[in-house]
Amino acid sequence: MTLSFDPSSIRFPAEHFIGGERIAAEGALDLHRPSDGVAFAACPVASEDLVDRAVDTAKQALATSGWASARPRERTNALHRWADLIEQEAVTLARLEAVASTRPIAEMMTIDIPITAEQIRFFAEFADKEGGDLVPTADDSLGLIATEPYGVVGAITPWNFPISMAAWKLGPALAAGNAVVLKPSEMTPFATLYMAELAVRAGVPAGLINIVNGDGRTTGTAITGHPGIAKVSFTGSTAAGAAIMANVARTGIKPMTLELGGKSPQVVFADADLERACAAIARSVLGNAGQACVAGSRLVVEASVAEAVVDKIVAAMAAVRPGPTWDAATSGYAPIISERQLARMASIVEATVAGGGTCRHGGGRIDREGYFFAPTLIDGVDEASPAVTEEIFGPVLTVQTFQDGDEDAALALADHPTYGLCAGLYTRDLARAVRVTRKLQAGTVWVNRYGRSRDHILPTGGYKSSGLGKDLGREAYLANRKSKSVLIAI
Numbered sequence: 276m277t278l279s280f281d282p283s284s285i286r287f288p289a290e291h292f293i294g295g296e297r298i299a300a301e302g303a304l305d306l307h308r309p310s311d312g313v314a315f316a317a318c319p320v321a322s323e324d325l326v327d328r329a330v331d332t333a334k335q336a337l338a339t340s341g342w343a344s345a346r347p348r349e350r351t352n353a354l355h356r357w358a359d360l361i362e363q364e365a366v367t368l369a370r371l372e373a374v375a376s377t378r379p380i381a382e383m384m385t386i387d388i389p390i391t392a393e394q395i396r397f398f399a400e401f402a403d404k405e406g407g408d409l410v411p412t413a414d415d416s417l418g419l420i421a422t423e424p425y426g427v428v429g430a431i432t433p434w435n436f437p438i439s440m441a442a443w444k445l446g447p448a449l450a451a452g453n454a455v456v457l458k459p460s461e462m463t464p465f466a467t468l469y470m471a472e473l474a475v476r477a478g479v480p481a482g483l484i485n486i487v488n489g490d491g492r493t494t495g496t497a498i499t500g501h502p503g504i505a506k507v508s509f510t511g512s513t514a515a516g517a518a519i520m521a522n523v524a525r526t527g528i529k530p531m532t533l534e535l536g537g538k539s540p541q542v543v544f545a546d547a548d549l550e551r552a553c554a555a556i557a558r559s560v561l562g563n564a565g566q567a568c569v570a571g572s573r574l575v576v577e578a579s580v581a582e583a584v585v586d587k588i589v590a591a592m593a594a595v596r597p598g599p600t601w602d603a604a605t606s607g608y609a610p611i612i613s614e615r616q617l618a619r620m621a622s623i624v625e626a627t628v629a630g631g632g633t634c635r636h637g638g639g640r641i642d643r644e645g646y647f648f649a650p651t652l653i654d655g656v657d658e659a660s661p662a663v664t665e666e667i668f669g670p671v672l673t674v675q676t677f678q679d680g681d682e683d684a685a686l687a688l689a690d691h692p693t694y695g696l697c698a699g700l701y702t703r704d705l706a707r708a709v710r711v712t713r714k715l716q717a718g719t720v721w722v723n724r725y726g727r728s729r730d731h732i733l734p735t736g737g738y739k740s741s742g743l744g745k746d747l748g749r750e751a752y753l754a755n756r757k758s759k760s761v762l763i764a765i
Contacts, residue, residue: 278366278381278603282308282374287316291325291488292471294332295481298325304461304490309377309610310599310645316375318461321487326456326497329485333427333454334503336482343424343452347403350450354399357477358392364473368438372466373600376437377563377609380601390729391442391470394747397731398446401752412762419761424452425505425530428755429498431491431519432467433511434460434612435566435668441467443746444508445474445484451755454483456504458495462612464488491515500526506755510534510568512666513693513740532744532754534568534736536666537696539717540689541571541725545580545679547701548723553584555699555725556672557591561650562726564609565670569697569735571725573663575688578676585652585674589636592650592670597641611646611669620648620669627653627662627673637670658688666694682711690716695738699725718742 302317
């Protein structure tokens with residue numbers, strides 16, 4: 276079976292999913308296929324009343340299903356069955372996602388869907404393995420730290436990796452005994468909704484996963500500010516994260532996990548394996564056309580090897596071959612999600628060049644249908660250049676150099692005043708690797724590689740304005756349970 280398909284053959288209903296049923300709604304937001312710009316569907320916008328209904332449904336499902344109080348292994352087994360169905364329905368999920376998003380169908384089948392299923396299985400296994408603690412107290416008492424689920428978790432996911440980001444939110448929340456009201460991005464809602472249907476088929480009680488579609492202004496605000504939502508989990512821009520914090524503070528106090536923007540440096544020392552380093556840097560900025568919060572978009576390189584490194588990366592940029600996401604031959608280079616995002620990207624690049632930067636490759640839109648932006652490398656920038664200060668969320672790499680052996684200068688360039696999500700470091704010197712890693716201001720540091728692995732035990736989250744709390748890892752599961760201290764007199 277070929278993975279290529281006709282995008283016009285796929286039905287995209289404008290619906291929500293509440294209480295285990297699709298809820299019909301009129302589409303309000305017109306959607307365009309990133310690969311060719313053709314209008315293909317509409318996304319409804321859930322009102323405050325519909326969000327109220329979803330939260331009430333989630334509360335009722337928790338009360339009647341026994342999900343939180345049942346043997347933890349029952350939650351584990353249901354989540355494993357859900358992961359099995361996700362793999363079995365991979366083609367349907369991949370097609371729904373490929374048309375609406377920037378993810379090529381081949382990568383959906385080999386990367387996104389397998390990772391989504393893995394993440395759900397990973398969190399499923401915490402359900403009967405993480406509990407409270409018996410702690411030392413005086414001999415005439417018994418001290419316990421008990422944990423319990425929050426109740427209803429409100430989650431909002433981005434458009435760049437829609438279903439794997441949904442697994443980040445749904446997996447730990449459900450394994451920990453919660454219900455979820457989730458809003459996917461209004462640009463990529465369809466595969467997430469189908470994934471929720473699969474959960475019910477797998478035996479997750481109806482009403483524990485509710486999908487409300489809509490925009491951030493109306494639907495997202497209603498979720499994050501809802502008094503019945505006990506915890507908020509969000510992945511997206513720093514500006515949106517700040518707005519969520521303000522909205523939560525306006526309506527009450529609740530815990531939040533916020534995985535936000537990044538402007539991550541990739542620091543290359545002259546002693547590095549340059550072939551390996553350049554390949555990793557190119558993959559970072561070209562994968563999904565740089566539309567990832569972890570994209571390593573700032574190259575900080577030792578002066579003596581800077582030109583050689585730039586030449587290798589430019590060669591990799593020149594080799595990309597864009598194509599539609601529904602063509603199985605398309606791999607590694609994606610369209611930009613929207614015309615608006617492409618225009619913003621172009622304006623930042625233009626402003627950077629106008630301010631003295633030199634565009635060594637790319638710099639503008641690719642002349643073809645759809646929203647494709649040429650891989651771009653800009654040198655001659657400084658810390659005030661727009662392409663250095665702003666998260667572009669596209670295939671744009673800036674270059675800054677430091678004098679040979681000057682680790683302090685490298686660290687000064689790597690440190691960003693706003694973001695601290697990730698960093699890459701390339702060197703053969705183990706002592707230097709340890710020394711520099713300790714000083715890099717980032718929530719994740721990759722050494723002689725760049726990008727997340729399938730080691731889901733490693734948490735992800737940023738410093739500074741790149742977020743609060745952690746996704747993935749044991750930390751994500753524990754973040755979905757609250758603790759209670761108990762002291763019993765004997």
